[in-house]
Each structure stands twice: as C-alpha cells, then as structure tokens.
Amino acid sequence: MQLGSLRLQRLPSAHPGIAFAARAAAILIALLVAGVGVAISGMNPFELGGRVISASFGSSFGIEDLCVLVIPLILTGLAVAVGQQIGIWNIGAEGQFYAGAFAASAVGLFVPGPQWMVLILMFGAGFVGGMVWILVPTLARAYANVNELITTLLLNFVATLLVYYVSTGPWRDRSGMANSATPPLSAEVPSFWGIVHWGFPIAIGLAILVAAALAYSRWGYEVRLVGSNPSAARYVGIPVRKHLITVMLLSGGIAGLAGMLEIAGTVHRLQGGISNSFGYLGIMVAVLARGSPIGVIFSGALMAFILNSGIILQTQGLTTSVVLAITGFILFLTAIGDELSYYRVTRERA
Amino acid sequence: MKETENRFVPPAGAAPIIQLQGVAKYFPGVVANEDVDLEVMPGEIHALLGENGAGKSTLMNILTGIYQADAGEIIIDGYQRTFATPLQAIGAGIGMVHQHFKLVQAFTVAENIHLGWSDTPRRASAAVLEGRTAELAEKFNLQVRPGAVVSDLSTGEQQRVEILRVLARQARLLILDEPTAVLTPAEARELFLALREFVSGGNAVIFISHKLDEVMEISDRISILRGGRKIATKQTAECDPHMLANLMVGREIVLADMRTRAPGAAPVSREPVLVLDKVSVVDGGGGRLLDEVSLELRAGEILGIAGVAGNGQRELSQVLTGVRRASSGQVVVGGETLNGANAADFAALGIGHIPEDRLNSGLAPAMSITVNAVMREYARPPVSSGGGYNPRAAQLLAVDIARAADVAIPDFGMPVRNLSGGNQQRLVARREMRIADKVLVAAYPSRGLDVGAINTMLRYIVELRDAGAGVVLISEELEELLNLSDRIAVFYEGRIMGIVQNDNPDIEEIGLLMGGRKKKKAAA
16 A cells, blocks of 8 residues: 655634544643643542542532632633624733722622612622723723733732732721631622522623624624724724724623622622632633633633642642643643644645 | 936946846736846936836846846846845845835834844944944935934935935945835935935936836936836937827727616716715825815716826725715715715715725625625614624525625635635625615726636626616726726826826826826817
8 A cells, every 4th residue: 555645734714523622632631741740740640530520520519619610710701702802802801800899899898788789789880890990901992002911911910909908908807817808798699509609690691691792783793893804894884993992891891790709709708819810810711712702601611620620639739830730731732722623634645 | 407308328338237138027827027128327217117017016026136037137247147035136236125115113223224234243332333324324415313213204214214224235226116105295306316416426226106207307218117028218308208108008908898888777867976075185194195186976977097006096985985084075975965974874875885905904804704795784684673683684695695796605604715816806896786876986896806707897897887876996907997987087196187088088198197297288
C-alpha cells in the first residue's frame, strides 16, 4: 500500500460535532496531565479523583454547594457574554460585582421596612450599582472611543478597595467578634432547597431570557449586527451608539446583580474579598461559552465544578495554585482545540 | 518661474538615470503591464499619466522592488538590475513617496527619518537624531520640525517628512504618487519648488497624476499609460490638455448600447425624484469633500457619475443614501426635504444602496446569509412584528432573495463571507433592488467581478430603470457609463465639472472634465 502525502486544510466553518469533540478532548487531556502531575508528587490520582466526584455529587450537600457556586459564575459570565455580542470586552465585571454588592448592602443595612420591600429594593440597587460602575467606561467608549478594556479593568481596584474600606471601617459590625464585615443584612433571598436560594433559578432564567431576546427580537438582531460589523449597521441606519450604551449598561447591571445575590443569598453580610474573583472567572466562563448566553449556563457549571474540586483537593493537601494551574490548562487546551476544529487532514495520493 | 517653456533637453552626453525595456507584469487573468519602455533622464520631471487601472501603480511597484517584472529589463547606469526587495531599489537610488504615507504616527519626525536606515547611529539619543534630521532638512531645503510627533503634523508636513526620508537615503530618482491629492494649493506650490530644486542637481522625478493642469505645469516630459501599455512619451511643451485627455481615455471604447428601453418600460419622469441642492460635505480638517453639488435625478433614468476615484464619489453615495449627513445644502426626495434623516429613513422612502465596499459596509461577513439578506427588511412584517424577530420568516425571505439573485446556497446559516465575490454582490444588489422603489445608488457595482457577473449586474440596473426607478451609477469604467447612462456627471475634487448628455457623447470632453479642465467651447 502506498502512503499518500498528508495535507492540512482549513475549513471555513467548524462542524459542531467536531468542535464539541475537540473541547471534550481538551478537558480530558488537561485532567490526564494533572493526574500525571499528582502521581509524580506521590499521590494516587484515581483515589483523589474518586474523592472529588463523591464529595461533589455523592451527597446533596455537595450538589447544593455546586448550585450556590454556579450562581455568580453564570451571572458574571453572562455579563461578559452580553458585552461580546456587541463587540465589547467588559473586563470590569469584578468591580461591578462589588458595586452591586455595595449598593445592595447599603439598602439592606440602612433602609427600614418590611423584608419583601427591602429585598426588592436590594435587587434594584444591585443592578443599578453595577450600571453606575460601568457608566463612565460606557460613555467614554460611546462618545470618545476610549478602549473599554482599560477603563473597566481599572475601576475593579477602586470597587474592591471601597468595599474593604466600608466593611472594615464605617459599616463595620461593632456588636460582636467579626470586625472585618458588616452586620447581617435585614433581608435575604430565601432558600428553596438546603442552602440553594432563589438566585439559582434567577441566574439560569436570566441567561435564557437574554438568549431569547438576542435571537427573537428586533433589538437582538440589531445588537448582533452592530457587534459583527458596525459599518454595516451604520449603513442600514441602526443607531450604533444607542445600542452600545444600553448593552454595556445591561452588562454592568447583570454583574451587579451577581454581587447582590452573593451577599443577599449566600453570605448575608458585606465583607472584603467577597467576590473570590468571580468577575475575572466570568471572562473565562464567557470565553468557554464562545459568548453564547445559553452556553454560559454550561460553562458556568463546569467552572463551578472545577472551583469546588479545588476546595475539596485543598482538604487533601493540594494547594490552590495546583487547581488554578489545571483551570488555566483546560482553557489553554480548549483554545487550541477550538482552532484545530477548523482543520481537516486530507490525504493526497503521491 | 518656469524655465521649461521650451523643449526639455537633457544635459549633453548624459545617460538615462533609469531605463525600462519591454517590462511586463501579469496577474491571474489580468495584464497589468506589457511591453513598457520608459526612459528617465537626469534633470527631468517625468509625468506618468493614466486612468485608474492603466498600470501606473504596478509599473512603479516593479521599479521600487515591491513586484518583480515577468518580462523586460530595468537598466540603471548601463547595468541591468533586478530588485528582489524595496531595500535593494532604495540602495540603487530609487525612492517612492506613496499616496498614503507610510510613517509611524506615534514617532517623531527624526525617528521616522532614521527608521530602518543603515546610516542610523547605533547608539543615538533623541537629540542626536534630531540634530541629524535638522542637518538633512537644511541640506535638502525641506522644512520639517525634527522633534514633532508625526500625528500632530499637517498632511503637507507629513509629505515633506516622507520626501526627506527618501532623499536622505541618497535617492536620485524620486517617485511621487498623486502627491498633490492631499495638499492645499499653497502646499502644492511649495512642493513644486522643492522638486525643481531637486532635479536641478542632476536627479530626476517621476510624477504620477491624473490632473492635466498640474502635469502641464510641473513636468518636462509626459508618458501616457493605457490598459497596461505605454501609449506615448511627449515633450510637455508640445502637449495641450485636449491631446492628453484623448491619449489618456483613448478612442477604442466598445459601445454596447443598453440605453434603449424595453417596450412597456416606464418613461423618464418630468418631476425629479431626487434633488441635491448645493450639498457640501466638509471633513474634520475643513477640507471640502463635496463642494456645492447640485443635481436632479428623474425616475426611469440612469445618471452616470464619472471621475477618477477619490474625487467625492464616496461622499456623494453616502449623502444620497443617508449614511452621512451633508454639512450644508439639502437633499430632497419626492418633494420631501431630508435633513437630519438617517440611513433607515432613506431606505424606508425607497432608496437602495449598493455600497462601494460591499464586504465591509454592505454585509456583516461573519454573520449568516439569512441575517445579511434581511438587513433591509428585518424591521417590517413578516420578519418582525411588534418588537419580535422571526428567524423562520427571515429565512423564507432570504430564500426569496437568493432565488431572485440566482445564487445557489446550501446552508443559509453559513457565514456570508463563504460566498464568492460575485454571489455576494448579486445578493446585495437583489436585496437593495427590493426596497429601491424610487432610487438606487450603485457605487462601483462591477468592481472586482468577472465579465459574466458584470453583465448580470448591469442587467439588474437596466431592469430597475425600466421598472421606473432613478439610478445613480458611480463607476470608474467609462465604457460602462457610456453604455448605460442617459446623462453623465463628471466629478473632480468634490465638484461637478460638467454634466454631459449621453446621446452623442464627446469622449474627449469627458476626459478633460475628469482631469479638471473644461472644454473651451463649453465656456463660450
């Protein structure tokens, strides 16, 4: 038999099946490499893996933990993905998360009234807080074409430090031992299953709502067109600037809502470092989902599983940096897999 | 000031600075240059004249080492030379200043002058570079500010930096591509003085232009290219603009008259369907891209827009379709004055637009064929009702449009960039024709297409005219304009130089108008 020469051919679009297989392979290879690393350092990777699986899915507590963890990841991922629809990189979901948490805490701490009313006000404050935090980058981008990558990123540090300041300073809990957090908030998002609160269905519902609006509304059509080619949108007469502003504000609002749900549903008080980098992880979630709002639900779940595994592995003596390395490796391989799924190997008879 | 009212005589016994013999360059399916002989003598300014696509740029790219000739020889100082790279051409003393400057905007003048130059000292402070630049500027008598950042300079100053950059590398032959296109008249005069001084030292200039007056003013000899071949080289003193226009445009235009109406076609209306009244467009720097343009378009007629590209055609098509607002003047459609309207309003009134750059402004290349096909009708039923968008109805409409355009599409979800250029253009044309009840503005509809696709496009346009729409056809193909248009308006530097009835057209007159000259009898 004669061997033909192999040739690499780039296809104009990737076949969905192949793209999916490439992603699955990327995750498998990353786990394999991690397993080898763990084995070299003298631990049994299969035993560790088994422990992670059983701790995550073996009990309702494990699943509850995952569900709570997935809420902020879906929402910050959604915030970034919405921005991508119109060609914006919102690197500031972290800051908007803090701003939303801050604004909702202010309501929860200082506004008197019945629980339900305070809670509704907290929802509003969380969303508006996120919008306010992205307002200046939005206007700078829309009217002066200032790159939003830098402006949104820099405001993260401001928001993080602001929350540290109020939670250890003026809003500090003076009643008891916790002096690096505020007192408990007067209202909370109720739970419906163990520790899982209503933020879970809200996050998934919001992702579905955004996806539907993009696919089945005139607004969505216009936003997608602006994101894909602003000059074509201008040529058709679509108000590019108006859409840019609304979509960026929506993105900030969703990230703010993530912060609000985190303090009102999970932590119940405001403290520094409350975000656990959810804003930055949201960027990874959105990239893994290729900017698709529905995809964010799944990549958010994957990210939650990885983070949760990290927490479990720490109890087994592995450091967080190992877990971060595995996360990074998965993303890296996914990016390669995405690119490779555009190629096909063909054989030419020599 | 001009010393060359009489014949240009090269210094006695001087050899040509550069000599081309039988140079040819072929691209797939196109003869860009063939059998070109050219001789440039020391001390002369040699103009190169020709329409768009006549082969001027290709020839100069061969001379500067960007392309390699497929046949023929380049002879410098008696030796045959080949340039594999632009650096080798610069080494041989050939430098070019392109129409679009190749300067690093964020660098200073001195840094740009010294960039990629073997004479640049290895360890140089800003002060040293600026000192060297100041010396060079003085030596070549070109005023530049060595410490200024390029992005802060006017276009005229940037051009001086480009020229200085070339001269600093000991160029003996300076090639300038449409150098006055970006200059004010005062800056152009300064440039001419500098060029005269440069050639008086035994150097030479090749001056590419389509402006007849300035070619007459600055050059010693003129070579005319047409269709990739050199038609003639003349002493400027023996030329007049009429003769040059004739040579440039040529007479062997194939007329395939498409102006006769099919029986039952809509007649040309008496009332204009679209009127421009003293419309001007001013750019950020105060330059007039359109200068008090007034014209009337009637239903059922094709108005051709002739002119060398870059003389206001882009802005004209944008103003006619609402993509850009006029700085002053009025656009009136069907009796209604449209000030402050946007492109969507224009489209709703029945104005279609085949844009100049279809892939970048008429389509979203990465989006599906369906999304692209419904771009004009997504906001009305059946695709939209209320605020909703119905993907299924959108696809049905896309299928309709593709069928009318005669484009076979396997998958309407695939990105539109996967289609061939001809299919994209047909799709855009059909999409626009559906909404163009009143007017179609077609900018360079046949650009980049093969002969078959061009014929289809032109047939579409005639079809629309017969259906009673007014068509504005912008083209750089004079042949196309003569075959289709009822009238031809010639643009030059944002103005209408003249409007010619296309019943017994005077091609020479059109050529003169394109070069910025009015025919004498027209003035009388």
